[in-house]
Amino acid sequence: QLQLxxxxxxxxxPSETLSLTCSVSGGSISGYFWSWIRQTPGExxxxxxxxxxxxxxxxxxxxxxxxxxxxDTSKNxxxxxxxxxxxxxTAVYYCARGRSRWxxxxxxxxxxxxxxxxxx
Amino acid sequence: EIVLTQSPATLSLSPGERATLSCRASQNISTYLAWYQxxxxxxxxxxxxxxxxxxxxxxxxxxxxxxxxDFTLTISSLEPEDFALYYCQQRSTWYTFGxxxxxxxx
Numbered sequence: 159q160l161q162l163x164x165x166x167x168x169x170x171x172p173s174e175t176l177s178l179t180c181s182v183s184g185g186s187i188s189g190y191f192w193s194w195i196r197q198t199p200g201e202x203x204x205x206x207x208x209x210x211x212x213x214x215x216x217x218x219x220x221x222x223x224x225x226x227x228x229x230d231t232s233k234n235x236x237x238x239x240x241x242x243x244x245x246x247x248t249a250v251y252y253c254a255r256g257r258s259r260w261x262x263x264x265x266x267x268x269x270x271x272x273x274x275x276x277x278x
Numbered sequence: 279e280i281v282l283t284q285s286p287a288t289l290s291l292s293p294g295e296r297a298t299l300s301c302r303a304s305q306n307i308s309t310y311l312a313w314y315q316x317x318x319x320x321x322x323x324x325x326x327x328x329x330x331x332x333x334x335x336x337x338x339x340x341x342x343x344x345x346x347x348d349f350t351l352t353i354s355s356l357e358p359e360d361f362a363l364y365y366c367q368q369r370s371t372w373y374t375f376g377x378x379x380x381x382x383x384x
């Protein structure tokens with residue numbers, strides 16, 4: 159059974175760079191889309207970025223200037239870097255796979271999420 | 279940005295009743311709509327994709343309909359485990375989510 163496990167620092171200071179990792183077990187990252195999605199009580203669910211196993215990427219326009227998504231097929235991991243963070247970036251960050259191989263028709267499955275707080 | 283508006287914000291029903299949740303898009307999204315269920319402290323779970331296709335393992339009591347701008351998630355007969363938050367999500371122009379409908383026990 160495919161499992162996704164996010165990991166991160168828990169707390170980041172304003173203006174610093176947030177780095178997150180999603181480790182995939184029970185299957186390969188090849189052949190699928192991989193996304194980061196975040197959730198806040200105020201803004202709800204927000205898609206951040208995706209990367210296809212070929213390396214093709216797409217970013218939420220509102221975050222594009224600050225975000226980089228990448229994958230490491232040798233480690234079966236997907237990473238996210240979010241630069242110059244502010245309190246508005248405080249959220250639970252989820253990693254999710256695309257449901258199908260050819261189109262991102264839905265996010266399935268999801269990891270359990272990792273909470274991130276931006277605070278000095 | 280395509281905005282998804284879900285209604286009602288809260289729906290109070292009893293087990294065994296039929297639930298109807300709505301999602302309206304700010305512009306035509308064809309059939310590019312999915313539904314998710316989220317329980318407290320858990321990640322969302324995909325229920326329905328492309329309006330009416332149930333995801334793997336989703337019971338037949340969950341169904342979806344609609345096209346264009348108006349969509350509906352129907353739960354035919356509520357089970358105790360169905361009381362949760364429900365979100366719609368579009369993939370017509372990148373990916374956005376509705377603000378959610380809370381389905382709680384009456």
